[in-house]
Amino acid sequence: MLFNSLGFAIFLPIVFFLYWFVVSKNLKAQNTLLLISSYYFYSCWDWRFLFLLIFSTLLDYYTGLKMSNSNSQKSRRFWFWTSICINLGFLGVFKYYNFFASSFAEALSGLGFNVHPSLINVILPVGISFYTFHGLSYVVDIYKNRIEPEKNYITYAVFVSYFPLLVAGPIERATHLLPQIKRKRSFDYYQATDGLRQILWGLFKKIVIADNCAQYANMMFENPDNFSGSGLLLGAIFFAFQIYGDFSGYSDIALGTSKLFGIELLQNFSFPYFSRDIAEFWRRWHISLSSWFKDYLYIPLGGSKGNTWMKVRNTFIIFIVSGFWHGANWTFIIWGLLNAIYFLPLLFSNKNRHHIEIVAKGHFFPSTKETFSILITFGLTVFAWIFFRAESVSDALNYISKIFSSSLFEIPRFPKMGRAKTTILLTVFMLIIEWLGRENNYALQKIVPKWKAPIRYAFYYAIIFCIFWYGQKEQQFIYFQF
Amino acid sequence: MKRFIKRLIFFFAFPIVILLVGYIIALKKVNSYHPEKNITICYIGDSHIQKAIDDKLIPNSKNFGKSAEQYLHSYYKIKLLLKDNPQIKKIFLGFSYHNLSAYSDEFTDGEKTAFVGTKYFFLLPAKEQFKMLKSAKENRNILLKNLVKELVNSNLKKPKDLEFIGFYQNKFNNSKADVKSINKRVRQHFYKDNKIIPFSQKNIYYLKKIIELCKEKNLELTIINSPLHPIYKSKIPAKYTNYYMEFCKKNQLNVLDLSEMKLAEDCYIFDGDHVSAKGSEIVTKHFQKLISSQN
Numbered sequence: 001m002l003f004n005s006l007g008f009a010i011f012l013p014i015v016f017f018l019y020w021f022v023v024s025k026n027l028k029a030q031n032t033l034l035l036i037s038s039y040y041f042y043s044c045w046d047w048r049f050l051f052l053l054i055f056s057t058l059l060d061y062y063t064g065l066k067m068s069n070s071n072s073q074k075s076r077r078f079w080f081w082t083s084i085c086i087n088l089g090f091l092g093v094f095k096y097y098n099f100f101a102s103s104f105a106e107a108l109s110g111l112g113f114n115v116h117p118s119l120i121n122v123i124l125p126v127g128i129s130f131y132t133f134h135g136l137s138y139v140v141d142i143y144k145n146r147i148e149p150e151k152n153y154i155t156y157a158v159f160v161s162y163f164p165l166l167v168a169g170p171i172e173r174a175t176h177l178l179p180q181i182k183r184k185r186s187f188d189y190y191q192a193t194d195g196l197r198q199i200l201w202g203l204f205k206k207i208v209i210a211d212n213c214a215q216y217a218n219m220m221f222e223n224p225d226n227f228s229g230s231g232l233l234l235g236a237i238f239f240a241f242q243i244y245g246d247f248s249g250y251s252d253i254a255l256g257t258s259k260l261f262g263i264e265l266l267q268n269f270s271f272p273y274f275s276r277d278i279a280e281f282w283r284r285w286h287i288s289l290s291s292w293f294k295d296y297l298y299i300p301l302g303g304s305k306g307n308t309w310m311k312v313r314n315t316f317i318i319f320i321v322s323g324f325w326h327g328a329n330w331t332f333i334i335w336g337l338l339n340a341i342y343f344l345p346l347l348f349s350n351k352n353r354h355h356i357e358i359v360a361k362g363h364f365f366p367s368t369k370e371t372f373s374i375l376i377t378f379g380l381t382v383f384a385w386i387f388f389r390a391e392s393v394s395d396a397l398n399y400i401s402k403i404f405s406s407s408l409f410e411i412p413r414f415p416k417m418g419r420a421k422t423t424i425l426l427t428v429f430m431l432i433i434e435w436l437g438r439e440n441n442y443a444l445q446k447i448v449p450k451w452k453a454p455i456r457y458a459f460y461y462a463i464i465f466c467i468f469w470y471g472q473k474e475q476q477f478i479y480f481q482f
Numbered sequence: 483m484k485r486f487i488k489r490l491i492f493f494f495a496f497p498i499v500i501l502l503v504g505y506i507i508a509l510k511k512v513n514s515y516h517p518e519k520n521i522t523i524c525y526i527g528d529s530h531i532q533k534a535i536d537d538k539l540i541p542n543s544k545n546f547g548k549s550a551e552q553y554l555h556s557y558y559k560i561k562l563l564l565k566d567n568p569q570i571k572k573i574f575l576g577f578s579y580h581n582l583s584a585y586s587d588e589f590t591d592g593e594k595t596a597f598v599g600t601k602y603f604f605l606l607p608a609k610e611q612f613k614m615l616k617s618a619k620e621n622r623n624i625l626l627k628n629l630v631k632e633l634v635n636s637n638l639k640k641p642k643d644l645e646f647i648g649f650y651q652n653k654f655n656n657s658k659a660d661v662k663s664i665n666k667r668v669r670q671h672f673y674k675d676n677k678i679i680p681f682s683q684k685n686i687y688y689l690k691k692i693i694e695l696c697k698e699k700n701l702e703l704t705i706i707n708s709p710l711h712p713i714y715k716s717k718i719p720a721k722y723t724n725y726y727m728e729f730c731k732k733n734q735l736n737v738l739d740l741s742e743m744k745l746a747e748d749c750y751i752f753d754g755d756h757v758s759a760k761g762s763e764i765v766t767k768h769f770q771k772l773i774s775s776q777n
Contacts, residue, residue, distance in 0.1 A: 187486070193486065457493070461496075471627070
């Protein structure tokens with residue numbers, strides 16, 4: 001069940017109605033309803049994987065209790081490593097086994113040994129990377145005595161399986177979400193309208209921007225030989241907006257949906273394309289994953305402390321693991337590597353925390369220097385996205401070599417030019433709105449409520465019209481595959 | 483909570499009321515359509531008859547053919563034409579072998595409904611409208627978008643300019659049949675996964691309903707099997723040609739079979755089952771002779 005599907009448009013009001021009108025007085029019933037709804041939501045993809053989700057939830061739930069009840073450090077360590085190994089084992093089998101097996105076979109064939117590993121033919125369970133990370137952070141936090149284990153299974157299961165975040169995040173922390181699940185929720189008009197507004201903006205970014213940009217990005221990446229360098233460059237830019245619209249749109253819908261149930265999720269995007277350097281970009285892009293890696297990998301490794309070699313090693317590890325988290329393909333690893341290379345000069349010059357506040361805060365326009373920095377950062381990001389989008393490293397290199405050809409300065413030509421111009425105009429519109437609302441959690445949060453009612457409603461209707469008019473076939477969210 | 487629900491209802495009620503008003507106007511507009519009073523002969527069917535008969539060459543007649551029209555649509559179109567128009571005496575209905583194929587169901591119950599069926603939405607009864615809304619699962623966004631387009635058009639256009647009405651059109655001035663395209667067309671019409679496609683029960687049902695309607699209204703119904711390129715004709719599965727003959731015989735239909743009419747290569751378009759502009763001129767003249775000899 002996709003967030004942009006008719007099924008979800010029916011599912012959400014039903015759950016909302018039951019939640020606030022039937023079980024509103026009983027917290028336990030509310031949480032049970034959320035859990036049943038979440039399991040139903042998940043089973044709409046493939047009910048068989050529901051067992052995997054339940055198993056993973058039970059494992060971490062019992063691990064938490066066992067670690068808490070253990071008297072000896074040895075026993076705690078045993079339960080901790082059992083959970084880590086099983087969780088990562090599932091992820092490894094479903095997501096990475098084929099990659100490692102075939103890469104190993106290729107490496108051996110390079111040495112003259114012909115090996116034919118048996119590969120597993122199974123689809124990746126949707127959201128496995130996300131709910132595994134939920135579970136891992138919970139287990140690590142208990143092991144490190146940062147939190148107490150949750151004793152109520154339903155409460156813990158809602159934390160792992162809560163449907164707005166189940167399939168593509170944000171990756172929540174027990175310290176942030178569990179207290180909200182345990183607390184009595186009462187309906188808040190402002191929170192609910194804010195949620196609806198965020199859902200609307202998310203749908204616009206997904207359906208109008210991402211799905212339309214996808215048509216051109218796919219066209220260019222699938223047949224790069226048919227297009228000029230300038231066309232391919234435009235294709236890479238289309239992909240940059242596709243993935244932004246897709247994932248930040250998804251996150252907005254998830255956060256907005258959750259607000260309807262009185263639960264606030266972690267902000268996942270904060271206008272990353274207005275970043276002035278790569279370090280700022282990574283503080284604003286997929287924030288919940290970046291901070292997860294920072295807290296559970298980078299800092300335990302020593303972070304930016306230690307000697308130069310340690311800093312370089314840790315930077316490369318975190319970016320490569322982050323790339324690898326996205327998928328079992330060398331393209332993602334190179335994408336991670338590139339970002340590490342972009343990041344290192346900032347780290348060495350101690351400028352990696354220069355831009356904490358949003359650009360041009362309190363001003364309407366950015367300065368020339370800021371504009372220049374934004375454009376350079378965006379250019380570097382687009383270049384790295386080519387590896388992220390390409391099917392293989394050789395495809396990416398071929399794409400790049402074709403961009404930097406003499407045809408780079410030609411006027412780009414491709415089918416459906418009229419529609420592409422409309423897509424560009426709509427993307428510019430999105431960027432203007434995002435720029436105006438960049439000091440908030442999402443673009444519409446504070447700018448639209450300030451407008452007079454007729455203008456505000458006209459704006460909402462215009463957005464709905466765009467979603468309806470420029471909508472394509474229902475398309476899956478890119479991050480579901482991760 | 484009350485405030486939230488109230489606002490939400492108000493927010494969605496506004497466009498829903500506009501759509502409802504537009505819907506009622508569109509229904510009224512469609513039902514107010516009348517052909518010109520001098521029209522006594524009507525040509526109904528899909529692109530085959532639309533491209534074959536140039537009604538300008540035959541007095542008191544009008545070609546209502548429309549590309550990809552199915553008998554479901556034709557039935558309700560004929561019903562509309564006959565309402566308060568007793569001057570209409572003859573109906574020539576395009577009926578070729580491909581009309582029997584379940585491939586056609588894609589246009590009434592499948593994904594292609596989003597692109598074709600929506601033009602007929604306001605012509606159909608509520609039950610069929612509801613069915614259409616449930617079709618085209620993958621192209622539902624496009625279906626809804628085209629329905630709104632149709633709603634706007636139906637509200638703004640004059641009844642005679644409504645999309646579903648149809649007219650003679652043949653823009654193929656320099657074309658000729660192409661064997662590769664003919665083969666592709668035959669495969670598309672009659673084969674799926676190398677197996678012969680079954681008959682379309684829906685098309686057969688509505689074809690029978692058209693026959694009954696014409697009997698009931700005392701109208702002369704004649705079937706036109708438009709010209710087909712010899713290669714196309716030779717590749718039609720026998721199952722289809724036999725059923726076609728049986729059907730016409732069983733229902734005692736008047737048939738003008740032009741499917742074996744000898745035409746030059748440039749009288750066809752590339753797919754071999756439509757005539758070109760040049761072919762249309764020849765076919766219309768031949769057709770004119772035939773009907774005048776019948777009279």
